[in-house]
Amino acid sequence: MNATMYLPVDGILELFNSLTGHHQSGITHPVLQSTALTPVPTNPKVSNITKTGMGIIKTVKGHLRQQDKRVVESRSSSGNRQVSRDRLPKRSVDLLELGLTKPRNCHRIVVLGAPKVGKTNILQQFLGKEFEEHYEPTTEDFHRKLFHIGGEAYQVDLLDAASERDFPAKRRLSILTGDTFLLVFSLDDRESFNKVCELLNEIKDAKAKLLKLKHLARLPPIVICGNKADLETQRAVNRSDVTESIGEDVAFFETSAKDGTGMEGAFRALATIGGLPDETSPSQHQIVPILTYQSMCIGQRGRRGSRGLGAPCAAVDPLARRPSFTSDLRLVLRSSTKHNKPERCQIQ
Template structure:
């Protein structure tokens, strides 16, 4: 499709609507410019001047736009997005992203960021989908960058877990280093049938230790809370990496799990290990809580004017923030500088 077609095709429906409103008995008809080429040998009637139809055309356009806005307000998908035909949820949405720390309803120690790293096509996205309470997706789509925020209400306290899938940052060292410096816990994923993906995880683990040590001005590699995940355990193909090799190379104290994002094997233990590494409750594991709508979660945690609600405590629950976006790089840099200044005098952050 050429540039002209991309520019004019969206108005085909409006032109057809205009033709139908004119009654169809007039010989004058608005035709798509590209379609005129195919009818070059057929005599084409004279078009009216633009000034004669501008008012009617603009009225039709306003009507169509109004219908689109009404559908968007009701949560009905009015147009397919550029990424596919994903439908818009009909659940009511909050007016803005929910940040529990900014709202003053949780403590800084209850806000946690998990950074997911690994080679392409090892199943990182599907493991994250499982953590978010969603189903496995068979079709593979390369991840550019995904940021999710899951909010928990456990034992009368609120928790906020941000999940960053930094898959696209493997070719951007400075950006990847910033993600590493802002991470509290790390989930490193490789495929059991791909030796190169395991080698990349080993390199990533060394990079994380070195970056954290430099931030803390330590002469030795820092001990970081990381969970290693050998995915695709459901495949019948021969293993390229064995458990004994992982233990020998990474050490016996490493948290390593063989998992399958497809059938869920080993994932519950992986999520519990992530919670333990980050000092979070075990109830953050998907099997230990109930998923509720975001507005229900807000009513549970917040009363009027942003104060804590007075509802009685119930079973652990969680909600997804549908408007969550990754914080700006400026915000991340400030976060890194603050964390570094806890142990040392503030100085310019070196992410290169």
């Protein structure tokens, strides 16, 4: 007859904590609580701590992993929403390819600026996400936000071309694909402001070459943000410096992605000069899950008299990927042919 003993859990908890990074003074997980009270038959051939404990740890970790897999957290202006991973679309949503919008409702915003000036956090604000204090070099350089405003669908692509600063031809191509430009510098970094002035001239030059002009009759739609306005005591660039260097024709805002200063004005300016509805500003619409957005667009396709129905809403495409450089080059060539029919596109 096998003797009965209670399984000691102190060693298991210690091992569990070392593997998962959890540190608890007491037993709080229901699986471990039930294990601590359950008699286990003694098996002289099996270590009563190592193998049994590892089995429990495997069970608990599997249970937690399944919980994490079920939900994805999506930020919105009104709070947090949870959607099932299984209910995410299988591919990126391109409204134009799906026939759910018009070409004039598809827009690309190209973001440029020196490193560490807050470009990513400004983009996160536009996408309806929260400020990240810890700096990490940008890895995701392309985002897509889809809007449903006044019965019409809009697609706004955001391209952070900062990672292309060491590849002039690629950066030039990204500039040529841009409909609107957001240039960002840090108010506490004079060198980052000088970089924005260089980028402004680069944009003018690229667009002029595309149109086969010596000089542009008017500037492309550009918004400049002097970010980190919350660091007033460390300011190195004043508004008078900006006006003197870039003039008064360019929309300029002193912003803080950290506390929200000036962000609303900058986003409204992006919409206005880009020909987009004011409701594309983050404070003017509600974030909905991507599948809800798709259903809304498909449900209203072909209907008449739907314009103006429903509150403005938007969804962030979680699977958006930057179009290939070949696709961008074709886009630019079509654009240049439309204007002046040049033989080739000058990207270098």
